[in-house]
Amino acid sequence: MAIPEYPLISVIVPVYNVERYLDQCMDSLVRQSYVNLEIVVVDDGSTDSSGKKCDAWAERDSRIRVIHQANKGLAGARNAGLDVARGDYIGFVDSDDYTLPDMFSTMMRNMQESEADLSIISYERENPDGSTYSNALSGQKMVMSSENAFKYVNMHGYFYVVAWDKLAKKELFDGLRYPLDAKYAEDSPVTYQLFDRAERIVYDSTPLYRYRMTEGSQSQGITDKFARSTGNMLELVRKKYPQNEPYAAYGHLESIVGTYNRIVLAGRRKEWAEFERSARIELRELMPLAESAELMSKSQSLQWRLLTVSPTIYSVMYRCYKRSHPEISSH
Template identity: 30%
Template sequence: MPKVSIIVPVYKAEGYLHRCVESILAQTFTDWKLLLIDDGSPDRSGEICDEYAKKDTRIRVIHKENGGVSSARQRGQDEACGEYTIHVDPDDWVEPTMLEELYQKAKDDNADMVICDYYTNESSLQNYIKQEPTKLDNNVVLYELFQQLHGSCCNKLVRRACYSGKANFPKGINCCEDLIWCIQVLKCKPKISYINKAYYHYMITTTDSQSKSISAERSLQDLKMLHMLESLLFDNNDVLKEMYKRTVPYVMKRAMKTYCFDSDYFKCNFKKYNRYILSSHKSSFILRFICYISTIGGYRLCLPLIKMMK
């Protein structure tokens, strides 16, 4: 049994998968299992995974039909073994001491979840992103996921026993699927620790921008994601309000940009968020104002205005 399982969902990653896997092979901590989940990738990603598995017995490859990143993460979670798990995306990479220091912190504090800082990398620019909660309490961290903390599963080492059977990646949702998973884990009331250091490099590329392009399918997933967040947070009104303020304006913006909802459907799904839209300080006043007007009869008037926004 390895101490840590590392889950990497792989899709169209042949251009950068080597960098990701090599950074894991370079870990100073060696008691790990790497699960490469080939999500039906049409390029050479699957072959690259197989090549690595032949070289190192700690690497296991799982080939599956394409189902999106959420299904790939879930398959990795289902196949994981050992005490802790962590996720790494195939276009990113990690520092050599990441597993050693996160695992040691987990053991020292008997922690179920260890959070660390991370870097964003874009071309030659690198930014350090602080992820320290104001308090190491699951309710505080849950609240701050809609403030200054990032709902990623890649900067968090998590004990499997604390979430097994209680936290899963959502079917059919491939946006914010890691945020939904993190919320489920935090609702299991884990003991949380934090390391004041960045180990994870999140690469921002033109491919990222293309993959996040707005589509009708993405807008429908956004709405499904919003409803799932509501169902998870229904018993915590403070966090629910913050989620609305942070999430609703952008979901509405993307929905209007795709023209995928008619006026009645849009009003039916978004009118109830009026008061949260106007009180939100997470988005610009112009976006908030347009979103508010769109839910009180000005939907068609607002469509061309939203189209002009980035």
Template identity: 35%
Template structure:
């Protein structure tokens, strides 16, 4: 018998997109659903639209709450979810009609706690998806964590595009008041899962709009939140004894720091940003105190002293890695 899947959709100022999103869920080939619409104090007609969906489909439940942000809305949905499994969807995105059925079947057949799919970024609705060369990857929890610095980083770190066993959220919630909220808890969820399965099939349509939280180009505040989350992840990896992965994670934080420094230098904002500079001095002290790879310590020190030079070095390094990978793939064909 198919288990109940709870679909949690935070709703805020999306009356232009909400109909498309909810209809894509109600049209799923997997029918045993509970659709939780969390009206996060939206000032437009979204609340009335949510109530309208509940009237036409008994699977829809609506929460009306004061505005608390995306994390708070997701957490509210988790609290009342009745399903054995959870999936999250942002209200300006939509999903393929077989999204839940395919992920659920993957999760059950591989005895995984998380099933994830790929997605497609789009600013138009008339899309023809490429369904050839679909790959299925099964990861242990440690292998899934390694992907947070690997090829499938984005689809594994985001909250949406997945089905989770509800037990994973027994003690885990999204951090309220922070952007890049999924960065803060992805590693906890992956570590807690006994197994993760990922399909490269694109089944979620990630709508690109300028007024969304993440759709505003280079946002310094958002990037700083990202570095905070990644540094917390590195500390967690250190606690569980994954030192090599901890060092890779610190490299990611350093690379984002370089992007922030470069942007602020271009806009003559760096000299007065004592908070940013002090934050990375603290990280430098942590690196100095911890039993970290000496190469990592030197690399970070050089980033602090010569951010522009190290930015160029990082770009050349990642370009060389891509070139090497490309040559290896060609030889293996």
């Protein structure tokens, strides 16, 4: 059966109290060079003017469909969009972010040229002062199997487990939805399943998405859900892609240490004592794997080993480090 040159893409946009940013997000979508879009906007119980803005945009562009629902969180909004999406392909955009004009045409072209099931591009972070940052290696374009996707997602400089830098064939989402009990890192378990389900994946490091760093995006509460998700990812890799276990182990340890660093900065080590204990055990068990694959620098090895030996000294040193380098994320 012939594949249409411009198949329908459903772009799902969860919206909650983003009146300040919504117009820029929507404008960036209606101006996409790829025009065969269905833009599914899910107003997730907004209490500001966001809901009215969504309706106004729908009146301006017939490709926009609006769903108004009681607040269910980001995962619930994404699921509502998935349930009604008519497109052959699914993409996501967060409503406080925006896209560059060729984002979806690039992802679709890469997908068709590579005969892939999942297409990934890169992004730049836009800071409150207007500066931008990207740690993706430039000039990368590769087609890979599920096996290699689990390698690169656990290495620095490639792609991540977020929802909004990907375009997927709709059938990859059959029976798959975002977990409603997660307020943070709800993307990751679904993204890992997409990697596992896709036979071919194409990655292009061109930064065509703009992730806006706001106060809200920096003030996530402490949760171990991402660490649990990467633990499940590690088990999946052990069973199906064992040759990439060192990469999965490294990615899991990074999520553990990142969570622990947030606990330290919040001064909440006592209430997270059990997490600290299990983190030290996993670091001891898994670090040799990551080190044997030369995935860790000497300084990182020393830092993580300090955590296994003396969490108290580690905590003091990390807090001092963060005072000197507040711009560095908590990893």
